[in-house]
Structure formats: C-alpha cells, structure tokens
Amino acid sequence: MNVRSQISMVFHLDKCIGCHTCSIACKNIWTDRKGTEYMWWNNVETKPGTGYPTAWEDQEQFNGGWEVVDGTLRLRSQSKAKSVANIFHHPNLPTMDDYYHPWTYDYQHLFTAPEGPDQPTARPISMVTGEPCEIESGPNWDDDLGGSPIYAEHDRNLDGLTEEQRQQLFAVERLVFFYFPRICNHCLNPACVAACPSGALYKRGEDGIVLVDQTRCRAWRACIAACPYKKVFFNWSTGKSEKCILCFPRLETGQAPACFHSCVGRIRYLGVLLYDADRIEATASLPAEELVGAQRDMVLDPFDPKVIDAAIANGVHPSVVDAAQRSPVYQFVKVWKIALPPHIEYRTLPMLFYVPPMAPVMANRNDGVTNSSTEELFHDIESARVPMKFLANLFGAGHEGKVRYALRKQKAVRWYRRAVTVGDVDMATAERMLREADCDVAQAEAIYRLTSLCTFDDRFVIPPMHREEALQMLEDPMEHKGSVGFGFTAPPQRGL
Ligand code: SF4
Ligand code: SF4
Numbered sequence: 001m002n003v004r005s006q007i008s009m010v011f012h013l014d015k016c017i018g019c020h021t022c023s024i025a026c027k028n029i030w031t032d033r034k035g036t037e038y039m040w041w042n043n044v045e046t047k048p049g050t051g052y053p054t055a056w057e058d059q060e061q062f063n064g065g066w067e068v069v070d071g072t073l074r075l076r077s078q079s080k081a082k083s084v085a086n087i088f089h090h091p092n093l094p095t096m097d098d099y100y101h102p103w104t105y106d107y108q109h110l111f112t113a114p115e116g117p118d119q120p121t122a123r124p125i126s127m128v129t130g131e132p133c134e135i136e137s138g139p140n141w142d143d144d145l146g147g148s149p150i151y152a153e154h155d156r157n158l159d160g161l162t163e164e165q166r167q168q169l170f171a172v173e174r175l176v177f178f179y180f181p182r183i184c185n186h187c188l189n190p191a192c193v194a195a196c197p198s199g200a201l202y203k204r205g206e207d208g209i210v211l212v213d214q215t216r217c218r219a220w221r222a223c224i225a226a227c228p229y230k231k232v233f234f235n236w237s238t239g240k241s242e243k244c245i246l247c248f249p250r251l252e253t254g255q256a257p258a259c260f261h262s263c264v265g266r267i268r269y270l271g272v273l274l275y276d277a278d279r280i281e282a283t284a285s286l287p288a289e290e291l292v293g294a295q296r297d298m299v300l301d302p303f304d305p306k307v308i309d310a311a312i313a314n315g316v317h318p319s320v321v322d323a324a325q326r327s328p329v330y331q332f333v334k335v336w337k338i339a340l341p342p343h344i345e346y347r348t349l350p351m352l353f354y355v356p357p358m359a360p361v362m363a364n365r366n367d368g369v370t371n372s373s374t375e376e377l378f379h380d381i382e383s384a385r386v387p388m389k390f391l392a393n394l395f396g397a398g399h400e401g402k403v404r405y406a407l408r409k410q411k412a413v414r415w416y417r418r419a420v421t422v423g424d425v426d427m428a429t430a431e432r433m434l435r436e437a438d439c440d441v442a443q444a445e446a447i448y449r450l451t452s453l454c455t456f457d458d459r460f461v462i463p464p465m466h467r468e469e470a471l472q473m474l475e476d477p478m479e480h481k482g483s484v485g486f487g488f489t490a491p492p493q494r495g496l
Helices: 021-030 080-085 108-112 163-170 191-195 222-226 258-262 277-284 288-298 305-313 318-325 328-335 388-395 401-421 427-436 441-452 469-473
Strands: 003-012 043-047 066-069 072-075 103-105 124-126 178-182 201-203 210-212 232-235 240-243 268-276 352-355 364-366 369-371
Touching (some): 003 305, 003 328, 021 043, 021 258, 163 388, 191 222, 210 240, 222 240, 268 318, 268 328, 277 288, 305 318, 328 352, 388 401, 401 427, 401 441
Antiparallel strands (some): 003 268, 066 072, 201 210, 232 240, 364 369
C-alpha cells in the first residue's frame, strides 16, 4: 500500500446558479497578463452545450486522455513515435477558433469622440491583430442555451439518447439546463504530466496538485493535446503552458482557492483524500463500467489504523491524516457516494467530483399557460427533465447505475427534510424512501447539513501543507518522463 494524500474537490451542481463569479475571481488573480487573454482556468458551461473550448468532449477530434490497447494503458495523443512526428505540429491541438478571438475595446474613443448626434460606442479591437473585429465567440457563448440549435444540440453527452429524450431537452419553452463549472481536476493519472516531452509538468508529492515548471516548459504543447478536459493553455507571449494551480499559494497559507472562496452558490468543497497510489494503473485500465467504483475503492479510510500507519511511514504528516478524517470530500465521495468524477472514461482519474443535479421541474408551459401544480412534490428521477442517460454519459462513463444511486439518495433526503420541516409528507414514507436509497436518518441529516447549512470551515478543510516534509518525496521528473510522476523539479525553498 503506497498511501498518498491528495487535495480533492466536490462541486454540488444543484447549487450552482451560473453566476460566473468563480471564473472572474480566477481570471483577475491569475490570468490578466499578456498571452493569457483567452485563458479561463475556471469556466462555467451550460449543459447541454459544447463548452469551452468548443466540443472539448469530442475525443475523436482531440484524442485526449488514455485508452487501453491490448490490456495496456496508453496515451491517445502521444507516444515515443508520435512525440517525434508531432513535435513541431500536433494535429490534435485546439485552434484559436475552438477557443475564441480575444478582444478588448477602444475605450479612449468614449472620451475623444467628436461631438455628434449619437452616443459614442467602444468598438471591439482584436488583441491579436490590433484591428477592429466582429465578436463571433466567447468562453460562455452558449450560456443559458443561447444559440441552442448550434451549441446545445451538438453536446457529445447526447450520444445514445433517443429522439424523444432529445426533444424533451429542447422543446421550446420547456427548456431545461444546468451549469457545469470546470477547473483542472488535478487527476491521479494526469495525461498532461505523462505527455510532456520535457518533464515540465509534475504532480506535487505531498498534495497531488499538478503544476507546470515554467523553467522547463519548451512549448511542445503535448500537455494541451493530452488533457482531455482541455485545462492546460498555451501562453503565446511567454511560450509556456499554464494551467490551474489550485491557488497553492493560498492553500499554503490556509485559504481556500479564489474560485472556492468567492462561489456565490457555495457549491464548492475542498478536502484531503488518502489513496493507494499502487492501484492507479490497474484501476485506470479497468472496463469503463467499473471505473467509478474502482476509483472510489482507491480512496482509503483515514480512520483505519493500517492506513494511518502506512500514510505516516510514507511521509504523510499526522496533521494531514487528521484533515483527511474531517474532509467533506471524503463524506461526499466515499461515505455517501453521491459525488462522481466527470468523464472517467478518459481514464485520468479526476480528483474533482460532482454531485449530479436533480434539476427539479417546478412548472411547465403548454399553449401559453404556465402550470406549477404537480401531483408529486418532486418528479420521479427516472422521468427527470435531464435524462438519466445524459447524466450517465457525463458522470458514469455512459452507465446509469452510480448516477441513479446518487440521485435517489438526494431525492430521499429532500423528501425526509420536507417531512421534518413542512410536514406535508408523512415520515413513514420518507423513512422508507431513505432505506430504499441506502440512507438512514443520521446520514440524511449529515447530507442536509453539509449541503445547506455549511460554513467556510465545513466546506474547506485545508491541511497544513508541510513543504518541509515534501523533500522526502523528491523525484526527478526526467527519470519519470512518460509516467504520471510525483514530486518536484526543485527542492521547496521554504517551510510552513
Ligand atoms: S489531465 Fe487532469 S491534471 Fe492534467 S490538466 Fe487535464 S484535468 Fe488537469
Ligand atoms: S461562483 Fe459558484 S455558483 Fe457562481 S457560477 Fe461559479 S460555481 Fe456556480
């Protein structure tokens, strides 16, 4: 057992209001420099939709992530032969059109325009050519189903849905959608790290944060092609790759990452998970339908004395074990099993998990009449407006079992709380629903509290980062080139 600690995250999608505050917080802190205009380390997508960069989930086009060939795990975009053939031009990289043409405005014109009959306007100016331009795309271009026929209908997660289910999503005035905020998943099996020919990307030994060493990056951009989530970006000004650093300078001083801290819907949770790194390759090689359960099995019980001993023997500080025992992510992922990794079929083993949305239907509109009466308090999850198959494509590698489990438990908790607080649902029915959803009253109360009444301290259990201890995990990334690596490119310079 090779016990490692990993900072990991949960986003509760039913609580996201799509306000983009998280994206702006990140943008203002990290990507306001030259060359980073188009970078959104945090972005919020509307689902169904094609996201940012456009159609990033289409791996036939982008070839990201891992695949199993003859029982062996291998990168789709990169190999020894491909790294030579593709070194000056990678055929699977997104282009500027897949992102968008960054622009600014001619603000000065607002002050210097000559007097005239019209109000002066600030025209958009291309940040690439410096010429006036027409804005044709942006990072949230398909927000709230704007342009649905172009964007939403091309969502890859609609694959396998019947025509009736598709129509259910797109019927005019019966539209349904939810928000999908995305950051780097700081994966356990990061394709970006494995693909880098220069060994510039690395996974920090003590907390699993995936970073790019700016001094080693040689602009090959193999990481961008390999990351199936397209969460590495290329800075055209510095000639280096950049990505989400999970605000490690904030974490090292005990503060939550900026996007977590600023989240208006309080959808974000952060905590430590202990896991068995010896099982990464075997887990990532399993058939798609087993991946979600197998990744969950890799997460170890932080109360188990054997796990604690192995963790401490491996250099994990006792205070980190203590943080793992209080981790909200452990509760959501391992104990309650209601948080699921996105697109685990890419086999990078993401460490950002999502609680799938129930998206309850509160009203519908037919023939111009809005009807908010309903026979049941909440719809049956099988007939939810977001089809189960769609959520399964996003969170279950196409398999519905784990998604259904998460939704049933959430519904039972809501039903139970309704019985407690309003009393129009009888408690015997609520308790039966809890039992059927593999939940009891104590767990329902705990889910309710961490979902609805949580404070900063409940949501963010940040361990002391122990950079001084991390020396024990130092490894040379060049020796581990092509693997998913743990360690640093240079010894840490300071302690706590
Ligand atoms: S492969 Fe995973 S760790 Fe690497 S950039 Fe993509 S999401 Fe982040
Ligand atoms: S700040 Fe929170 S609620 Fe707002 S879009 Fe971001 S994740 Fe959603």
